[in-house]
Amino acid sequence: GDARTARDLQRSPLRALRVTGRPTDGRFEATLALGAAEGGAAAREVKVKLAPALKKNPLAFRRPVAFYRLARALGAHVVPAAAARRIGIGELASLIGRDPAARKLLRRFAVMNDGTVDALVLAPAPGPPGPRWAAPRRRSIRFDDAPELDVWARWARSPSPARGERAPILRDYLEVLALDYLAGNGLRKEIVIDVGAGALSLEANASAFPLHVRARELDRQLERLVEAARFPRALRDALARFGPEEAAAALRPGGIEEELVPPRALVELEERRQALLSLIETKVADRGEDAVLSL
Template identity: 45%
Template sequence: MSRKEGALSRIAAAALVLGACSRERPTEADPPPRAQPALSAAPVASAAPASPPASAADPLRRELLRAPITSASIVGWHRPGLFRVTIERRDPPGSAPALLFLSLAENPVVWRRSLAFERLAWALGARVVPAAVLRRIGTGELGALFAGQKDLRDYLARHAVVQNDGTVDALMFAPGRGEGAEAWRVPAGRDVTLEHSLEAETWARWAASPEPLLGENSALLADYVETLVLDYLSGNVLRRGLHLDPAGSAIHLTDNRSAFPAKVEPRALDVLLARLRPVARFPRGLERALLALDRERARALFVSGPFETWLLPPRTLVDLDERRKSLLTLIAARIAERGDAAVLCL
């Protein structure tokens, strides 16, 4: 490496470190949950959901928002608010799987961070996060879905956060990634840890190479870099793994509850930085998308509308912007060393 290239790399690394060292300040308290009436078996229509990141005409998100839910089963008592559901799609007609995460008293607004993470991925053109929407479901609809499941009905009657209009906030998301028919397919594969796994070590080696390596899978590499970028920007220091679909050469990030925490310790963020600093190649549209994600655009994505609809507190937007600028500095340094075509090539 030449003296100039070494200096640029040190500048880029310093920018990332400085971006990581800005401590998050206390944030505004989330609005308190309302009283919780018991679940009723009487059918009640769902309230109008919040707008998705794409237009209301987006076919995938429209189905997630409006398609009737015909069945639901709990994923497991280790995650009592998460359900596998079946919806009745209209275009094309037929049943399709989806996932539903209900708002519970233990963490009534956890869906906000997950939805913010999905919107961040959407804004950056990242493919690794399935489409998600906020859907407000009536207690009567829930009661009908869980008829005959007394233990579950009793649990939700005690723990579900029911709003004054008789609805429960829920994050509804597609089982697969993408915007077309593939979004409705449940991915095969397995969960992979990001620490000390052969897969993650292989991806990291690919990412650090300026040139494609023998046996490299460019689709998986792009997904891995997207994962690093999204977790760094959102301060998601608690992610331990991801879902790998080897047959589809795809990574799926479905559990994003730990994104955008109220406070991120610099030492914890160092783990993300250690994975991101060596990256030599990035997705083609990433730099352009990061430049477009200025503070005005971030406010439109995360804090538009009245306070109770905000996905993130204003201080978190400041931290997001600082990390965005640090990442742009890293990419700019890589481009100065090797050129756009060699760096923005995934």
């Protein structure tokens, strides 16, 4: 499952790196050898995204990992697996090879005292209903003005299945709103549609768990959640179980030495969890559990 995928991202040997996007962004397509630790010759190579920490923001990798761990803890299916791994600067230089644009990046990496660099590693897709390691046939839409969002919001407002409604997309849409709201992520720019699987994916999550959430930044997510008439039962149940201890275990797995978010973010996460759970329970009290938790 997702836990195994995250372990593969952390531990599977790297075979190659290729610069993607603008060279100054420090993003790579990496080739992982799955199963190499057990058999070597039987290893299967897969493509993932890799972003070494840069001097200008050496801890940026923590936010996407925290967002994925929040999604996993709540059983949400819209976030590709993410993990942090440490890579020796010598290994990075060897993998980059002689590509001049990539070699310039070596001077920008945030190198630790032990000669390693923290790197964010991302799977290409969230997994079922689509394949976990295959890059999806994707289409990006803007979060603020895409017509699809208005269609999904109309489905969510309907107290019963709307004409043309696609339940998997609607469940994903509500997961998107809930995760961004819980993580204080009011700066969502885009959502990816996996055209083949008929699913949504959140792949750019660096704005999750900001140090400060400005007033009204979460209005889009909260307004759409307030308007929604139906929710996934699994989401409500997961929210009810996800208290402060569970949040600390997910986002501070090794205590202060391994915290992915600052303590204040955990306090705010709990406040928003209680608010969202109260919102859903109020709707349940008004219309009944079977009517509201019907997705």
